[in-house]
Structures are given as structure tokens and as C-alpha cells.
Amino acid sequence: MANGTSPANSAPGARPPVLSIERASRRFGDVVAVDRVDLAIGQGEFFALLGESGCGKTTLLRMIAGFELPDEGRILIDGQDMSRTPPYDRPVNMVFQSYALFPHMTVAHNVGYGLRQEGMARSERDDRVAEVLSLVELSALAKRKPHQLSGGQRQRVALARGLAKRPKILLLDEPLGALDRKLRERTQFELMALQARTGTTFILVTHDQEEAMTMSNRIAVMRAGRIHQIGPPRQLYEYPNSRFVADFIGSANLLMGEVVGMEAGVVRVRLQSGGQTVAIEVEAGVSFPTGQSVTVMVRPEKMEAGRQAFGGPNELTGEVVDIAYLGDLSIYHVATAGGIKVQVAMANRQHRQGKPLERGEGVHLAWHPSDAVILTE
Numbered sequence: 001m002a003n004g005t006s007p008a009n010s011a012p013g014a015r016p017p018v019l020s021i022e023r024a025s026r027r028f029g030d031v032v033a034v035d036r037v038d039l040a041i042g043q044g045e046f047f048a049l050l051g052e053s054g055c056g057k058t059t060l061l062r063m064i065a066g067f068e069l070p071d072e073g074r075i076l077i078d079g080q081d082m083s084r085t086p087p088y089d090r091p092v093n094m095v096f097q098s099y100a101l102f103p104h105m106t107v108a109h110n111v112g113y114g115l116r117q118e119g120m121a122r123s124e125r126d127d128r129v130a131e132v133l134s135l136v137e138l139s140a141l142a143k144r145k146p147h148q149l150s151g152g153q154r155q156r157v158a159l160a161r162g163l164a165k166r167p168k169i170l171l172l173d174e175p176l177g178a179l180d181r182k183l184r185e186r187t188q189f190e191l192m193a194l195q196a197r198t199g200t201t202f203i204l205v206t207h208d209q210e211e212a213m214t215m216s217n218r219i220a221v222m223r224a225g226r227i228h229q230i231g232p233p234r235q236l237y238e239y240p241n242s243r244f245v246a247d248f249i250g251s252a253n254l255l256m257g258e259v260v261g262m263e264a265g266v267v268r269v270r271l272q273s274g275g276q277t278v279a280i281e282v283e284a285g286v287s288f289p290t291g292q293s294v295t296v297m298v299r300p301e302k303m304e305a306g307r308q309a310f311g312g313p314n315e316l317t318g319e320v321v322d323i324a325y326l327g328d329l330s331i332y333h334v335a336t337a338g339g340i341k342v343q344v345a346m347a348n349r350q351h352r353q354g355k356p357l358e359r360g361e362g363v364h365l366a367w368h369p370s371d372a373v374i375l376t377e
Contacts, residue, residue, distance in 0.1 A: 017042055019201070020074075021037055021063075021074075023074075024038075024075060025072040026063060026070055034059050036226070037056075039230070043201060045201055045202070045216075046215055047203050047204065047219075049219075050209060050222065051221060051223055055222040055223050059225075092168065092171055093167040094173065095159055096158070096173050096175075097174040097177045099157070101154060101158060103147060106143050107133070107144050107149070108142040112129040114165050129142075132163050132164050135197065135198070136156040136160045155175060156190075159191075163198060168200070169200070170201070172191075172203065173205050176188065192214075192215050204216060209249055218232055221236065223244060223248075228242060229245045236249050239373060240297065242377040243375055246373075251299070251300050251343055251345075253298045253300065254295050254375075255295065255342075256273075257295070258294070265282055267282055269374070273336070273338040274316075279314060280296060281372075288376075295376075297373045300331065302372070304346075304365065305334065305357060307361075308364065310366035313369055314367050315364060316340070317365070318340075318342075320357050327348070329346065330348055331345050334363060
């Protein structure tokens, strides 16, 4: 639990679900790849399945596509059970990480391949291909072959092919994994704009937290075949429901402790290391019994570090043991007097500013009670 907040697993009420997954499981021998997953994704959402390698996210995506069939449960698209429907009869399309373009075909022929296989008349097919190539801004490259394109252009060809059949759901399996960092960042915003223009439901599989948080309306964090939390990026980051989610989404300082009191919406927690008592604000109606073991989560950017005491309710002292200069930010690793190791992220706002903290220097750390979250799982 995170300050009493527990995001719902269903899609927002304003968006009727285009996809409903009901208690779906998939096993490979003794390995349970997907374990009784319930999930609803609304029409027009950009949704992300996020997790580390082997968590089941790609298997779940393949189950939606029809490449894997559930051992239990159902997969419904627009209310129709697709659990045993073959991939070619499902109103979905998939963009693979490798793009899977035909090297001997032109861009236009690659994009129109699925339409030709369906028997669409040539004039209609040509119009559709021209439409989607315009959408991904590749009209001028229609006659080129894949080897004549950049990585970003090949990725857009794969997207155009996926959209050409006008699927209800477009599935994206690590689609930006082959791109370098700057191109990947630019393509993320291109994908978001494309999804907004088409209104198609996009479901993205990725292990990259930043990618998921940048592009998606909602994220499902997966681990060991199960969904641990679903919510908008801001909700997952600010109010994770477990230590796992807190640690997986971004960086987090996780301080173990025990509740020693609660009054007027403020919980007091004695930290295991050092015995320091800190204060955390919680939502109205949320209570924690005295003696309960909890974890206090504070994001690095919520902490302040300085040479002088701050005089607030939450203050630790320590020594800077390492510094990472990232340009816009400096990350300070601090070992506190109580033996706790924390990270503090401080923005480098000015070229000329006060003398920065140095390794081996003593510091005071502080954060506001409303910037911490109590986790019980």
C-alpha cells in the first residue's frame, strides 16, 4: 500500500475497453509465463506492458496477437472471445523489434503486402498505402528498398505496414530497441503523435521504464507472470504500491523502519538503521498500527542536501561517498551516520553557483513529510 492509494486495474470509465483479458494463464512445461492476468485496455489508449526480461510481458503480447493460446482464461476484443481465434482473423497487427521487412520489396510493396494477401483491389490498396506512407512521412521513399533506409525510416515502414490494415489494436514488441539513444528519443514522440492522429489502441512491450513513462497513458508493471500495479506514469512513480514497483520505476531510497505513532494524518516511523524518527504525511482515513514494519520511500529528487542543517521534521546527517555528474543533474551518494545509504538528485540550474558538494564532505539531508510514501509490501 502506498499512502492508501491503490490504482484500479480497469481502463478509465470514459473509454470502453477494446481489449479485456480475464484470468489468462500460459505455461511452458513447469514454467508459468503468464499467471491469471486480468486486464482491460480502453479504446484509443497508448498502453505499456513494462517489466524485466522473463516477466511474461512478451508472452502476454503474443497471446493478444494469437501466436500463443491461453491455457486458462479468455481474451476478448470488442467483447468477442478471441482465445482460440488464429492471428490472421484477429483485428490486431504486430510490429516486431526486427521490423521483419522483405529486403527484395520496395517500401510501398512492404506496406501493402498484407492488403495484397487479403485480396484488396489494386486501386484501393494503392490509395491505402499512400495514405499510411503520408501518415508516417515516407511518401518520398515509397520506391526505395529497406537497405536504402536508415534505422528510423525502417521502423516507420514497419509501423505503416502495421497500420495499413486499420487494426483495432497495434502491438509493439520493443519497437525502438534497435535505435540509438537520440533517435529513440525522437521516435518516441513521433509514435505518440502517430497514435494520437490515428486513434488506434497501441500496446507497447518494453523493459525501458523511461520509454514506457514517456509514451503511454497507462502502464502495467509485470513480474513473474503477474501484474503488480497498473496506472498512469505519474501515479506509478509518485505512489507505487510495493517496494518492487518503487525500485523498478526510477530510482528510490527505501528506508526500513517501524511505526511508532500517528497523529493528525502524520505517521512517525523509527528507522531501523540509526534509530532516527521521521514523519510522513498520509491521506485522510489511512492508518498504520504502532509496531508495524514499513518501508519509507523517498525519491532522490525529493531530498535536499546541504552543508547547514535545514531544521525540518525529517533530517539525516551523513558523508558524500560518490558523485555522478550527468550535466543537468548531479547524483550524490550519501552514507548516513546511521548506516543508511541514500541518493540525492540535485539540478544543476546555473553555470555559476555555489561551491558543489565534494566527496568526503559532511552533509545534512532533508525532505518534506508529504514527499515520502509508506509501503507495506
